[in-house]
Amino acid sequence: MQRRREAGTGEGAPREEGGAEVKTSSPSAEPGMWSDLRETFQDLVDAWPGPPVGLKASVSLVAMLVIYFNLAPMRVDNGSADSCDPVRTYGEITERGMQMLTTVAGLTGNAAPRGGFVDIGSGNGRLVIWAATPSPEGAGFARSSGVELQLERHQEALKEAALAPSDAQDKIALVRGSILHHLGLLSNASVVYWNNLCFPSDVARTVAEEFSIRAPLGAVLVTLAELPHSSRAEEQTLPGLAVRRPDELLEMSWREASYRPFVYTRV
Numbered sequence: 001m002q003r004r005r006e007a008g009t010g011e012g013a014p015r016e017e018g019g020a021e022v023k024t025s026s027p028s029a030e031p032g033m034w035s036d037l038r039e040t041f042q043d044l045v046d047a048w049p050g051p052p053v054g055l056k057a058s059v060s061l062v063a064m065l066v067i068y069f070n071l072a073p074m075r076v077d078n079g080s081a082d083s084c085d086p087v088r089t090y091g092e093i094t095e096r097g098m099q100m101l102t103t104v105a106g107l108t109g110n111a112a113p114r115g116g117f118v119d120i121g122s123g124n125g126r127l128v129i130w131a132a133t134p135s136p137e138g139a140g141f142a143r144s145s146g147v148e149l150q151l152e153r154h155q156e157a158l159k160e161a162a163l164a165p166s167d168a169q170d171k172i173a174l175v176r177g178s179i180l181h182h183l184g185l186l187s188n189a190s191v192v193y194w195n196n197l198c199f200p201s202d203v204a205r206t207v208a209e210e211f212s213i214r215a216p217l218g219a220v221l222v223t224l225a226e227l228p229h230s231s232r233a234e235e236q237t238l239p240g241l242a243v244r245r246p247d248e249l250l251e252m253s254w255r256e257a258s259y260r261p262f263v264y265t266r267v
Ligand SMILES: C[S@@+](CC[C@H](N)C(=O)[O-])C[C@H]1O[C@@H](n2cnc3c(N)ncnc32)[C@H](O)[C@@H]1O
Pocket: 086, 087, 088, 089, 090, 091, 092, 093, 119, 120, 121, 122, 123, 124, 127, 147, 148, 149, 150, 153, 177, 178, 179, 180, 195, 203
């Protein structure tokens, strides 16, 4: 998963999402590291026809080292779907992705958004603000909450929320901290959105289990990666949750191919 540079890559195990395959690179494994470095170096040299070979080679070498050593720390084997750092890796759902979200969540026609919306890892707050903004510009949820771990993004979200239409502002609640300390947010939600691609598997498991216990019946949790199964080894599925894969795709900021989300309904 290629994301904004702040944020980096999230490239992980090769996988196919909407037909797009992502190549693996593993900075921690020695043989893999050297072949990755060689490949990156060759790609950079090939991609720059024109200047003398010596100049090409040295500039490409410097560029490659900068890219490689900046991105390496963002790759972590934390059990997340994309083996990426959940805080340093940053990307957003696009405007088009937001428009599709209510359909993905099953809210169409008379079942237009109502109740509470929650964005887990709300970043700069754009999705939370959109969810609180009346239709047709936004989704028109009755309440919209976001929980964000990283301070600067949370502060940016507060600034943006202060500029939102006044009828949206009253509905917005932005919380700074880990979702693990704010699980109560799940109790009042009708729709929860979670870009969980970088979240460690233990966090993902806790959130899934808590959603299946706390969320009101019929509430939906939309995720980009499949949730881990129950921590009880004998259980293959998450009790209390029914899952479906809708045909509608969600567009993200960091790659062309959109994601086919997982939609979990509390039953
Ligand atoms: C990929 S961004 C998603 C931004 C936004 N929700 C969107 O989809 O456009 C994920 C965000 O989750 C935040 N995050 C990571 N771990 C978290 C945790 N345990 N609790 C709350 N937020 C977390 C990161 O700091 C990051 O801003």
